[in-house]
Amino acid sequence: MSIPRLRELTVDAPADREEAVVAAVYRMGVQGVEVRDASTANVPAGRVVVVAWLPPSPVASRAIRGLRRRLGADVRCTWRDVVITWEAEPAATPIGARFVVVAPRTDPALSDPARLPLVLDAHLAFGDGLHPTTVLCVEALERRYAPVGPASVLDVGTGTGILAIVAARLGATRVVAQDIDPLALWATRRHVADNAAGVDVVDTLPDARFDLVIANLYFAPLLALIPALAARVATGGELVVSGFNVEARDRVVTACVAVGLIVREAEERDGWGLLAAVPG
Template sequence: MLCYALGAMYQITAKGPREAIEAAWDALAWADPSPAGAVDAKEDGRHAWRLDAYAEDGEDAEACKAIILDTSPSLNPVVEALEDRDWVTMSLEGLPPVEAGRFIVAGSHALAKSAPGKTPILIEAGPAFGTGHHGTTLGCLIGLEHVLKSGVPRKVLDVGTGSGVLAIAAIKAGGKRAWGTEIDRDSVRVANENAAKNQVANAFQTFETGGGMNTTIRADAPYDLVFANILFRPLVGLCPTITHLTAPGGHIILSGLLAHQEPLVRAAYTGHGLCLVKRIRKDGWASLVFRKPH
């Protein structure tokens, strides 16, 4: 999954086969601490993939390069100094609207021109993950469209909510209440601001909390729908908690995993008695929809 950071000063780019790019992405994303403030991997043409990492200084940039070369020696990472600006926001400005089923996600500049009959979700460019353009967010919205065919989830939990786009979509589709969780304080602020901008602040609130959730979220369980668009390892680690918080007959939509990581996540959740009902793949990323038996 793409992780955002403000004011990145150096960009580290590598191109090559998917296996090498995914291995390097995994190494950078899971280094503790990671010299990269942001990491993204995506297809870059037929049979070619691209890795982009961002670091705040030259030393961290060289450390990123060393990790890439150590993990995937066949790659040739290139370090480029960038002007000190908010590259995340700038890269998102002017992006076209994203349509997923009944939903259309865009900034105010594009929503005014959006297609009639769609459910609009206003998400401006900013530091929190989730504009709908990334394969994981798009996959989750498509998964939500599938869930809505069997009924509207009244209570929703969005683990790692980012911009809040998924919870906002669920509320706009008829949900009554949604809670979001985030470990990043800026994302908490942005998600709550987006709830207000989309006029759902009375139904959606995000808390700064980790995998243990908090007393409010636990007290309000079970949930008809749980989103978790995070990372592969937390998805597996949180499996017992997420399963416990999901109501019988409820759905779980997972993403943030590369296609080759999908079998392990699927095994973890089916091992807890859940049924896989839909799989979506976008740009090398997998999104999984599970249902908890009654």
């Protein structure tokens, strides 16, 4: 893997504008931000520093210039290009019955040869294989390919690309991975190449329909996207969603039923839930 360069955006703002700054940065499509307040070295009382990372691109530069204009004079907005040295631990994390997540520099002796390796350097996007929702989704995919499963799969909120790569490994003939976070898209493209997986990576939801739509999303975007996800399920196809606490499961069920889906399966793991539904 070549060493990636990223654009590091730093916004220094009055502490009472933290929420507005974080919201503005998130609107740029960034999913992860670091917020440093006055308890952090070098941040004076009454100020807050928000740091985010984007792939260097003309789009990122334009978005940063727009942010500068919108936030006003008492907010200092700077950026610089940084080199990220990959730091993923050389670990091997078994996931599901058939896979093991390995970091690029993992000694093969650490890995279980009976499992299929997923080479992921996961510290820039969500999806290192440890979170219960990712595990639930990988297990759901494995259940569907025993031995033959859905031909086409759309993975919404792909993060590192882990679910899309698993679907391709299990035999899906067409896999599309989508995310809105530029870093997730960038990480997924690298991982798709590193794993030689047949996956298309896109930043907007495709218009096509798929035999399986799988979406492990944060709760708010998940609820908001259920109609759009349902609209992409082919006749005879299925929607699998995760990313919600089990206490919130009824709200996800209600959202599914409201768009004509029939919920057929509910799984849980460590307080997190997964639902599978089919068109009614």
